[in-house]
Amino acid sequence: MIVVMQEGASEEQIQAVVRKLMELGFDVHRSTGALQTVLGGVGAKDDFDTRAVEMLDAVQEVHPVIAPYKLASRHFRPEGTVVDLGRGVTVGGNQVVMMAGPCSVESAEQMDAIAALVSRLGVRVMRGGAFKPRTSPYSFQGLGEKGLQIFRRIADQYGMLVVSEVMDQTQIPLMLEYVDVLQVGARNMQNYNLLRELGKVSKPVLLKRGIAATLEELLLSAEYIMSGGNYKVILCERGIRTFESATRNTLDVSAIPVVHKLSHLPIIADPSHATGRRDKVLPMARAAVAAGADGILVEVHQDPDKALSDGPQALFPEQFEQLMRQLHVIAAAVDRTLS
Amino acid sequence: MIVVMQEGASEEQIQAVVRKLMELGFDVHRSTGALQTVLGGVGAKDDFDTRAVEMLDAVQEVHPVIAPYKLASRHFRPEGTVVDLGRGVTVGGNQVVMMAGPCSVESAEQMDAIAALVSRLGVRVMRGGAFKPRTSPYSFQGLGEKGLQIFRRIADQYGMLVVSEVMDQTQIPLMLEYVDVLQVGARNMQNYNLLRELGKVSKPVLLKRGIAATLEELLLSAEYIMSGGNYKVILCERGIRTFESATRNTLDVSAIPVVHKLSHLPIIADPSHATGRRDKVLPMARAAVAAGADGILVEVHQDPDKALSDGPQALFPEQFEQLMRQLHVIAAAVDRTLS
Amino acid sequence: MIVVMQEGASEEQIQAVVRKLMELGFDVHRSTGALQTVLGGVGAKDDFDTRAVEMLDAVQEVHPVIAPYKLASRHFRPEGTVVDLGRGVTVGGNQVVMMAGPCSVESAEQMDAIAALVSRLGVRVMRGGAFKPRTSPYSFQGLGEKGLQIFRRIADQYGMLVVSEVMDQTQIPLMLEYVDVLQVGARNMQNYNLLRELGKVSKPVLLKRGIAATLEELLLSAEYIMSGGNYKVILCERGIRTFESATRNTLDVSAIPVVHKLSHLPIIADPSHATGRRDKVLPMARAAVAAGADGILVEVHQDPDKALSDGPQALFPEQFEQLMRQLHVIAAAVDRTLS
C-alpha cells in the first residue's frame, strides 16, 4: 500500500500514519521529497480497507498495491487458460467459439429447427434459457425443467453442447443433470451465494459482466468461483449501462483486450443482449471478433417474430448465415479460426 | 402504444404496422399529418415487447403508453402508503424515521453500546447485518444466525425494531424469526426469485436501488413484491454509479422527489453506502431530508476504527449526535418531525 | 407530438391540454382507450419545448414526433453522403479511409518521417495538431501557425491531405490557408459560435463526438454546421465517458451502425483518444472497421517515446504496418477497400 501525505503534513501526522500501518502488519518504507512524503506499506494482507488510512489526518491519497484478485490475474497463469467444454470444444485457444440459439427454450420443434440450422453451419455449442429472469413480474418466465429436458435431448441428437442460465444456488443440482456450461446472468454477477456454490462444481461456468460492473469487479466475481476450486471460468462482455440510449446497452468492446491483459481467463461477447436489436447484432459480433474475443454468444431463432421472449434481438436464419461467413474472414485477420 | 412512422412512409408500410398492431390485440387510431403519420394502439396488454413493432419497415419510434408497473404507481394509491413497522413506528407519514446502527453485528457488547447511544437520541429502528455480501471472497462474511440472535435480544432490551439484510430466498424463514424489516441489498434488487418469495411474507421489505438501476426498474422490482400480495415496501436510494470517482457512488438525491411523484411508496436514503466516507455522510443525510426523504438509514459505531466491516463510513457517536440536532431543524423546514 | 394522459384524467384536464396544443399551433387528434386518453398533436414546429405540456395537470408523458434534426437525418438523403476531401479521396463511399499522423506537429523532421512512413503504406490523409487543447494550463500547447506551415509543406511533398483541429471561430481564416479538413474537437462539439461559422466555409468538417454527447446531440451539432450551408460533415466517434476506468474512455463501437441508420453522414472512429494506450489501439481500430466505420483516425509517431504530447497512445511504425495489414482483410470482410 502506498500512502501519499499532503504537502505540509507535520512530522507528528506522518508518524501517526506510520504507527497505523505497523499496527496493520505492514513494513513501512518512507520517501521524503521536497514537497511531499510518501509511505510504502509492504506486506500481503488479503482483505484490507484502505479507507482506514485515508481517513487519517493529512493523508492525501492511498493506493492499494496488491490486486484484489489473485487466481484470476494474468500473473497466476501467464500462458492463458483454455477451458474444455467437452466433445473437443475449447474456449481460450486458437478457436473463436460460436454459441448460438434462442433466448428461451420454447418447444422441441423450435429447438430442433434451430439446432439443425446452426449445426449445419458448424456451430458446436447451443444456448437457450429454461429459467428466465424478467424485469416485469407479468412476463413469460421459461419452461423450467421441461425446457432443460427438451434442450438436452435435441442437443444430443446434433452432437452439440448445452449452455443455459442458472438463477440461484438451489437450481445447481438440477442444472448439472442437463447442461454442459452453467451460465451466470448479468444480474447475478454479484450473487455471492451462487458464485460460492459454483466454485464446487466441475463443469465450466460462463460468467456475464453486470451492466454496471467494472472489469475489476468482474474478475473478483471470477475469483469467488475459482477460490472454491473451479477454475473453468469463461467471462462474457454483454454491454454496460451508459448515458447513451440509442442502443439498449453499450457493448464495451475494449473490455476484450483489457481482460486479456489483466487475466488469463477467456472472454467472449454477447452482442444480442448488448444491443437488443438484430440489426445491430451483426456489426457488433464482427467488432468483438476483430477485437480478439474468444467466442460469440448470439441469439438466433427460426422464426423470430413468433419468439416468446426477446424476438427482436434474435437473428433470422439468413442473417446468421451471413454472420458466419463474415466472421470466418475476420477470425483469419487475427490469426484464428471460427468454430 | 404510439407508433410514429417515418416521413415518406408508404401506405403499404403503414398498413403493415396497422395489421401487426391488430394482431397484437390493439385498437388502432390513425393520425395523418402533413409530414408524418402517427398510429395509436389502445388496449391494456400487460407484457408487450415494443421492439416487435420498432423493427417493422418505416417505423421511426415506438412509445409504450402504459407504465410497466401498476401496483407501485402513484395512481394506484394517490394518497400515499404509510408502512407500519410495529411499535408505533410508521414510514411514509409525517415522521422522518432514523434507522441507525453498525454495518455488521459483531458482538453483544457492540450492539448494546450502539443501541444505548442511538435510542437515547430518540431512534426507534436499528440496522445491522448478519449476512454480508462482500466483493472479495476473502472478507469477513458476518456472524450469521448467531448475529441475528444477539441483534434481536439487544433490540428488545431497548424497545427498538430490527432491520437486517436477507441475501437469498432460502434465508427468509430464518430472518422472519428475528427481524422486523427485511432488507434487500442493492445487488439483489433484481434477484427475482428472492423478490417473489418476499411477496408472500407479511413483514415490511426495505428495497435498495441497484447501483445502475433506473427508477423505473426500482419500481418494477417493487411490483414483483407487491404482485405477490405484500404491499409493505419501503424504497431506498443508496447511490448510483457514475463516471465521478471522488465519492464511492453518487447519491441521487433527486430520486426522492421523482419517486414521490411516480409512486405512492415511501423512500428513504442511505448516505453511508453512497459516499463510503463518514465525512460525507452528514452533508448527504441533511440533503436527503431537505429533499423530502421519509427516513435515513445510517451507519454508526461506538468505535469505528475497530469495526469489522465498513468502519470508515460509520459515524462516531458525537457525529451522530450532531447529525440528529441538524436533522431536527431541517425536518421542521419541510413541515415534518424526526423520530 | 404525442401526449399520454394519466389514467383517471378528468375531461377538464384533457380539454386543458387540447387547448394548449391548439394555442401552440398543432392540429389535435384524440384517442380514447379503456384506461387512458392519448392526444396526437400534428404540425411542423421547429423548436418546441415539450416540457410546456409535460407540466400540465394529469399529463403522464410527452413524446416529440419530429426528429430535432432534419438536414442530418437519413431521410434527407437516403442514399448517403460521400464527402470529397480533394485529390480523389472520398469518405462515405466504398473506401475505408485511413487518417494517420502524430498528435502534435513538432518539427519538419518529425512530420517528414511520419509522412514517409504512412504514405508508403498507402495512406492519403495525414492528421496532426498545431493548436492543442490541454486539460492542464501547464502543458505543451502546440506550435501554432508555424506548425501549420510545416504540416502543409510536408503534406504537399507527399501528395497528402491535411486534417487539423480548429479551436475557436477566430482561427478559421488561418486554418483555411493550410488545411483540407477542419477538425472540431470533442470539447468543442457544442461550441455553437464555432459550428455556426463552419457552416459558412466550403471545406469539409470532421466533427468529433463529445465524451458525454448522445448521438442525437452529435447530429444536432452537425445540423448547426449544415444549416449554414456546409453539408460536408464527417462524424467521428472517439470514446464516451462511462463508469469503467480501465480505459481512458469507452469507444462506443455501436455508434457506427446507429449513426448509419439515423443519418446519411459518414462516421469514422478514433481509437487513439478513446483508449489512450497504444496496446488497445489495434484491437479497437479493427473493431471499428468490422462494425462498418467509414474511416479511422489514428495516431502514429516515428518515435513515440519522444513525442511532445500523447506519446503513449501513438503507434510505433511497425504496429502501424501490422494494423494496415489486418484492416485490409477486415475491410474485405465487409465488402470495402482500405485506402
Next chain:
Amino acid sequence: MIVVMQEGASEEQIQAVVRKLMELGFDVHRSTGALQTVLGGVGAKDDFDTRAVEMLDAVQEVHPVIAPYKLASRHFRPEGTVVDLGRGVTVGGNQVVMMAGPCSVESAEQMDAIAALVSRLGVRVMRGGAFKPRTSPYSFQGLGEKGLQIFRRIADQYGMLVVSEVMDQTQIPLMLEYVDVLQVGARNMQNYNLLRELGKVSKPVLLKRGIAATLEELLLSAEYIMSGGNYKVILCERGIRTFESATRNTLDVSAIPVVHKLSHLPIIADPSHATGRRDKVLPMARAAVAAGADGILVEVHQDPDKALSDGPQALFPEQFEQLMRQLHVIAAAVDRTLS
C-alpha cells in the same frame, strides 16, 4: 510518482523503470516487498504523462502523487476564499448567496417585474442570459448586447448585481461593460482559450461544471483561470449526465462537500438546469443548502408559461417565496444565513 511493479518482475525490468524515472528528473526510492517492488519517484514536475511509465514492461500501476492543480487546491489557501462580488455581497463566507432571475433577458418589463419580486425577498444578485447556447440551431438565441443594456439598467435601479454568461473570448470586452460576474457555461468548461482570457480580467468568474466533468477536471479548469492571475473563481454544480433519465441531469449534491475538502474555492448549485423541471427545483435547492452550498443559482420568471426559453424550469413567484422561507431555516441548521 509511485510505480508498482508486477509480481515476478525481473531485476532488469525494474532497473529499466528506475532509469526512465531518473531520465525524467525524479529521485527514486525503492521498496522491495515479499511479492512486489514499489518505486517512488520524488520531484515536482508540472506536466508529466504517467502513461510513459505505464507502458514499460512489468509495470502494474502508476500513480501520480502531485495533484495536477495547485492554485485551486485547499492547501494553497487552507482558510478558504471569499469572493467579493461588489456592493457588499461575498460568496464563500457565512452567507448563502441567492442568485435568481430568468433564463433569458427578454424585455425591460420582464426584467423589472422579476427584479422587483426577488429584491423584495432580499436577493442581491440577479441572473439572466443575453447570449444563449442552444442545442438546436433553430431555437431563440438571446437578445445580445441589447439584452445586456436592459439587464444593467434594471439591476442598477434595484441595487442588484448582474451575472450573465460569456460564450467565447471575443465577447469578454463587451461583457465587462455590463456585468459584475462572468458566467462560463457547462459546455465551455474546457474552452481553454476562453478560460485563459478570463484569467486576465479582474471581475469574478462563475465556472459551471461540465455535464461529464470530474471534479478534478473542474478544478483544473479553475486552475486555467487562476494561473492567469484571476483568483476570483466561484464553482457551480449544475448536474451531471448519468444513465438515469427521469431527470434531465443528476444534481451531484456530494460535489459540494467534496469540493470544500479539495479546494478553497466556493461552490454554489444550480438546481434549475440540473433537473429541468420546476417541481424538482425546490427539493434540490434545499438539498444543496443542507449539504453546504455557498449559494444557489435559480431561475424564476414572473410568467413562466410565456418565457422565451426554459420556461418549464422557471419557478413561479409564489414558489420562489416558499423556497426563500425554507432556505432561511435550512441555512440556520448549518450555521449560516441566507442573503
